[in-house]
Amino acid sequence: MPPDYSGQNLRGRSFKGQNLTGANFSKADIRGANFSDAILKDADFTGAKAGLQQRWTTGLLIVSWLLSGLSGFSSLFPSAFLTYIFDKNTDKTQNLIIGIVCLILLLVFYIITIRKGLTAGLGVVAVAFAFAVAFAGAGAGAGAGAGATFTFAVAFTFAFAFAVAFAVAGAVAVAGAVAGAFAVAGAGAFAFAVAFAVAGVVVVAFAVAVAGAGVFTLFSAYTGWRSLAGNEKDAWVRSFAVAFAATGGTSFRSADLTDVDFTGAILRNTDFRNANLTRTRFYEVKKLDFARVDNTILINLAVLNLLVSCNGRKKSYIGANLKGANLICADLKEANLRNANIIEATFQGACLEWANLTLAQAIGTNFTSAKMTGACVEAWNIESSTRLDNVDCRFIYLLEHPKPETDDSERRPSSGEFKSGEFTKLFEEVLNTVDLIFDNGIDWKAFVNAFQTVQDQNEDTELALQSIENKGDGVVVVKVGVPDGADKEKIHSDFSQNYQLALQAVEEKYKAQLQAKENEIVIYRQQSGEMTEIVRLLANKPINVQVDNKVENNNMTNSNDASRKIEIGSVGRDFNASGQALNLGDISGTVTNTINELPASPEPDKPGIKELLTQLQAVIEADTNLPPEDKAEALEQVKALAEAGKSPQEGAMQKAAKTAIKILKGTISSLPSATKLVEQCSNLLPLISTFLGLG
Secondary structure (H helix, E strand, O other), X not given: OOOEOOOOEOOOOEOOOOEOOOOEOOOOXXXXXXXXXXXXXXXXXXXXXXXXXXXHHHHHHHHHHHHHHHHHHHOHHHXXXXXXXXXXXXXXXXXXXXXXXXXXXXXXXXXXXXXXXXXXXXXXXXXXXXXXXXXXXXXXXXXXXHHHHHHHHXXXXXXXXXXXXXXXXXXXXXXXXXXXXXXXHHHHHHHHHHHHHHHHHHOHHHHHHHHHHHHHHHHHHHHHHHHHOOOHHHHHHHHHHHHHHOOXXXXXXXXXXXXXXXXXXXXXXXXXXXXXOOOXXXXXXXXXXXXXXXXXXXXXXXXXXXHHHOEOOOOEOOOOEOOOOEOXXXXXXXXXXXXXXXXXXXXXXXXXXXXXXXXXXXXXXXOOOOEOOOOEOOOOEOOOOOEOOOOEOOOEEOOOOOOOOOOOOOEEOOOOOOOOOHHHHHHHHHHOEEEEEEEOEOOHHHHHHXXXXXXXXXXXXXXXXXXXXXXXXOEEXXXXXXXXXXXXXXXXXXXXXXXXXXXXXXXXXXXXXXXXOHHHHHHHHHHOOOHHHHHHHOOOOXXXXXXXXXXXXXXXXXXXXXXXXXXXXXXXXXXXXXXXXXXXXXXXXXXXXXHHOOOOOOOOOXXXXXXXXXXXXXXXXHOOOOOHHHHHHHHHHHHHHHHHHHOOXXXXXXXXXXXXXXXXXXXHOOOOOOOHHHHHHHXXXXXXXXXXXXX
């Protein structure tokens, strides 16, 4: 039975590392409690109050106010240099220049900081200091005292300016993060009051310094307030303040918060760093933006606000990290989720009508009962773990942008609307498939060999070719059906490796046939992407292939009708490339006749070219591992060698003989090295080359 702490006072309690799966903390006071490294799966924190205990709140406020007061006092120093402008001693034009320069540079510092942020203001400080040093060096000969005074004035002014600006901004931000708007006003007012009081005590002549200090303090307070409001220009000030304010607050650091419900909870000054927030519910929580959320999806303020409000209508989340986000019943109508990571997220009952899910990563995502009419799902990544039960969808689009010069965005169904359950059926095939994508067409001999090898390696997993789609420009997509629970990643990896090995072996033969011209191989493989070429090249293999005909009825009432099944080849009968039955006997007879035209060896114990070619013919015909089409081609090359043997000294014949030997080597390269054909060829081909004068 999970523990029940509902409504209890748990301030300062430690639950570090405990297993509290399913525990009830609803409406509990958990301020200052430590849940670091705890397992809190399915726990209920609805209405709980997290954050700082009262003593920590008071202590941090005192620190921020003291920092504000010190900063207000310090703000007098840079402002004091402005009094030089009003120096009544007219003989000291140096003071007037220093005052005017400091005023101008402070104004530049204010403007740059307001427009670009405090970091950019620091850059102004550095430039001003470098300028002052350069000026002092240039004036060293004329008046070392004047140059040193100017350098000191500028450097001192800006050093204090930046320090005070950061201190006041930080103090205001900390006060806001700890206790809200009242504390922000108090910190700023306190800094201003201190600056005014100190200046009044010193000398009336420093009225200018008082005004300068007041303006500077207000400017710094504004910077702190702006950072708290989420302005990206001073995000680091806010991060510092939130981190400091969370000291002593409720900690969920590195805790497992899978499926935890924080609905309506107060989460100010709470530490969620490195926590597992898979499907954690943050709906209508308060002050989550003042929590530490490093290394979680909440670090993105737009994502944080979405999880709290569940309202993302017409908003953009392009490329956003929403992994594991809990968006149950969220309003995401017309939202742009292009390329978003929504792995393991839940959209149960959510409105995704007209949303853009192009390239979205949706593995393990729950869309149960979601509304998806008009959504675009081009190239989204889903699999069997993606839940599409009871999706309410009348139609969808498969293309984000219409085809060129058309308004066709691949609507499904093409006309009419989905009937109940048809949307899920449309994607059932996708959920249990492995997509094999070929960018430069397919070499189908290599494909068939690799497919058979992968099937042998995964004999407990039934694989089936579901469809072959020619996308144009040489791109072909082959969908391989797998049963539920199959290791898709392993199957895809196994096929990729075996296809490359088979491709290398087959291309050795192609290179010889095409005189090793790589560009011709690419053209050949692109051409083989055509459906007619696919049928032609697969004709010698008994394999069931379901070719997508894209024949669709309006209502898609029967998804099985959208394709036709073609059985290519049949057991017990071989076909050549053109679909005609191969007659190896005729080919063998022609080869024998050509070899018999060669002279026999004059030495019975020493075989000549005729005897060697006869042996080669016999071993090829006897081999059971070579496909019939390859066997016929190998015999043709033996015939070519016999023709070359009639006139071995002719250049054309030698060239033809070299090509024939290369093709023979390429043909047998895909066979296991232990087969008799490979062993015999490794002995016979060098001897034949010698007889033909090929070296």
